Amino acid sequence: MKWKDQLNSVKCKVLNIKLLQTVCTISKKIKESLKKRIKNKKLFIAISMTIGSLSLLYIGGVIYFTGHFYWGTQMNGIKIGGSNLEEAVTKVEDTSKYYILELRERQGQLELIKGSDIELVYQMSKGITEAKENQNPWSWPWHIFEATHLEVTKEISYNPQLLQDKVNTLTCLTDQYIRKPVDASIKYIDGSYQIVEGDKGNTVDPIVLYTAVSKAIKAEDKILDLDKQSCYKKALYDKESKKLKNLQDELNHYLKAEITYDFGDKQEVIGQTQISSWLSVNEQMQVVLDEEAVADYIIGLANSYDTLGQERYFTTSTGRRVKVKGGDYGWKLNVQDEIGEVIELLKQGKPVKRMPLYTQSALKLGKDDIGSTYVEINLSKQYMWFYKEGKLVVKSDIVTGNLKKHYDTPEGTYTLDYKKPNAVLRGPGYATPVKYWMPFNGGIGLHDASWRDAFGGEIYRTNGSHGCVNLPSKVAGDIFSNIESGVPVVCYFEN
Numbered sequence: 223m224k225w226k227d228q229l230n231s232v233k234c235k236v237l238n239i240k241l242l243q244t245v246c247t248i249s250k251k252i253k254e255s256l257k258k259r260i261k262n263k264k265l266f267i268a269i270s271m272t273i274g275s276l277s278l279l280y281i282g283g284v285i286y287f288t289g290h291f292y293w294g295t296q297m298n299g300i301k302i303g304g305s306n307l308e309e310a311v312t313k314v315e316d317t318s319k320y321y322i323l324e325l326r327e328r329q330g331q332l333e334l335i336k337g338s339d340i341e342l343v344y345q346m347s348k349g350i351t352e353a354k355e356n357q358n359p360w361s362w363p364w365h366i367f368e369a370t371h372l373e374v375t376k377e378i379s380y381n382p383q384l385l386q387d388k389v390n391t392l393t394c395l396t397d398q399y400i401r402k403p404v405d406a407s408i409k410y411i412d413g414s415y416q417i418v419e420g421d422k423g424n425t426v427d428p429i430v431l432y433t434a435v436s437k438a439i440k441a442e443d444k445i446l447d448l449d450k451q452s453c454y455k456k457a458l459y460d461k462e463s464k465k466l467k468n469l470q471d472e473l474n475h476y477l478k479a480e481i482t483y484d485f486g487d488k489q490e491v492i493g494q495t496q497i498s499s500w501l502s503v504n505e506q507m508q509v510v511l512d513e514e515a516v517a518d519y520i521i522g523l524a525n526s527y528d529t530l531g532q533e534r535y536f537t538t539s540t541g542r543r544v545k546v547k548g549g550d551y552g553w554k555l556n557v558q559d560e561i562g563e564v565i566e567l568l569k570q571g572k573p574v575k576r577m578p579l580y581t582q583s584a585l586k587l588g589k590d591d592i593g594s595t596y597v598e599i600n601l602s603k604q605y606m607w608f609y610k611e612g613k614l615v616v617k618s619d620i621v622t623g624n625l626k627k628h629y630d631t632p633e634g635t636y637t638l639d640y641k642k643p644n645a646v647l648r649g650p651g652y653a654t655p656v657k658y659w660m661p662f663n664g665g666i667g668l669h670d671a672s673w674r675d676a677f678g679g680e681i682y683r684t685n686g687s688h689g690c691v692n693l694p695s696k697v698a699g700d701i702f703s704n705i706e707s708g709v710p711v712v713c714y715f716e717n
Contacts, residue, residue, distance in 0.1 A: 280363070294369040323438055326447045327394050328424045328454070335435065340384045342439070345377035378440050389435060394426045394448070401425065403457035408470055410498040415473040417466050425455040465507055472509045473501055475571040481564065482575040485527050486587025492519070497568065511568060517561045523578065524555040529591050530582055534635060536712055539598055539607045539617075544714050549634030550663070551710045552591055554582040584637075585708060592635070592710050597668070597701070599691060601631060602716040604678045606691065608701050615704050618697040619678025621671065624686030631689050631713060636662040638709045641702055645669075649688055657695065658702040662711040666690050670698035 301313075321337035352374075393399050403423035408415050426448065434451040448454060459466050481492040496519070500512045529552030536546050556579040567574060586593035594612035599605075599620065607617045622631035638660060645659035647669065661667030671677075671692035693701070 296371050324445045326445060333392050335388055339388050341381040343379045389432050395428055403455055405457045405459040406461045406466055408466060408503060413494050415470050417461050417470055419461045420457050426453050427455050469503055469509060476501055476568055478571040479568045480573040481567055484577055490523060513565060516564055520557050520561050524557050528554055530554040544716060546633060546635055546712060546714045549636045551584060551635040551637045553584050554580055556581045595709055597711040599713045600716055601713055604682055610704050616697050616700040618694055621677050621686055621692040622682045623689040625683045629686060629689045633713045633715055636711045638662045638705060638707050638711055640707045658698040668693060668701060670695040
């Protein structure tokens with residue numbers, strides 16, 4: 223390259239000498255022509271000097287701009303007017319030292335990558351040389367007072383390892399700075415499921431960042447917005463995710479299934495808050511209904527409202543309040559089937575009022591489930607009352623199980639199993655026919671005892687029955703005519 227520059231310099235000098243000789247010859251001829259025409263010697267001398275000066279100035283300009291750029295020249299925005307080729311190349315290529323790429327990060331953070339950090343080099347000598355060769359030095363008077371804007375292609379290069387090292391040490395990639403993205407989620411808020419925005423975080427993908435930085439440097443960009451260039455790792459689900467919206471709809475569908483239970487003196491409602499506690503979303507983004515929790519809830523209802531075999535308080539016909547234990551009368555919730563019903567109703571997403579499924583029912587809902595139709599047997603007083611729809615049908619002295627022989631009639635609240643006329647009561651060593659048979663506790667029941675001529679008092683202690691409740695025939699008949707299966711029979715001791 224050096225010998226070529228020297229050759230060009232020699233050519234320029236030869237050219238300039240020829241130009242000077244040509245201008246001198248022209249100037250001489252002009253003077254000779256003027257001398258013939260202008261008789262005033264002083265005027266001739268003045269005009270000759272002016273023409274000579276202008277000629278010399280023009281030639282000087284031609285010579286100067288043969289080796290220099292026009293004064294108003296800018297190349298790629300850099301002023302190079304009056305510079306020779308070497309100076310122009312240096313000025314333009316040295317701008318790489320001042321290149322700065324500004325990285326705009328989240329939360330308003332800024333970081334810089336300087337050209338000097340990565341040995342950035344602009345190679346434009348070829349383009350600048352071509353631009354210089356295309357400049358016509360003879361035209362310099364027409365360009366002396368105007369700006370000339372030139373653009374040449376840059377060959378941009380840098381040290382890839384230094385760039386990689388610089389990127390690796392950026393604050394946005396340090397552990398102390400990084401905040402991982404968090405998926406948007408669905409939460410139960412004020413009666414409905416709502417999508418809650420997650421956290422975009424600020425975790426940068428180093429590979430994407432390096433590629434974006436390289437591209438920006440080659441394009442001579444001054445600013446690189448990491449968000450716009452998708453340099454950040456994204457959460458799997460954001461607030462606009464179709465998957466989340468579908469899950470939201472499915473969850474809210476469950477909440478429509480309000481289930482109201484009627485337990486007589488009280489209601490239980492499976493409402494939105496309760497239902498929401500049974501719902502969740504698993505790792506596969508599927509709605510999960512906690513069937514075990516549903517089962518626990520139904521078991522809780524059974525524990526609260528089942529009355530079968532439960533100890534209960536009973537107000538006697540004499541106004542006393544007694545505690546009655548045992549028996550087979552009362553409500554018994556069908557837990558297993560009811561669990562299945564509730565799960566299905568929740569999936570349907572419809573509000574419903576219903577009674578739960580029972581394996582056994584009583585005459586009245588609620589804790590006081592005996593109702594107004596029942597048989598009351600005071601084992602201590604050996605007395606009986608039968609009420610139907612709140613009205614006393616019959617009352618009577620009775621004889622219950624023989625205490626001496628340990629045939630005690632057990633206390634408890636029982637259900638009348640059925641009634642049968644003209645039955646034969648059989649047991650070890652006996653077979654006794656009766657007209658009115660009304661069992662309520664296995665082989666124990668109400669029946670007429672026509673063989674007795676006395677009832678009540680202390681008879682039961684030594685001459686009682688095998689456990690049944692012996693009644694006068696007429697009393698037994700009155701009860702038989704008015705009672706139906708399912709009526710409670712309350713047997714109690716009165717202290």
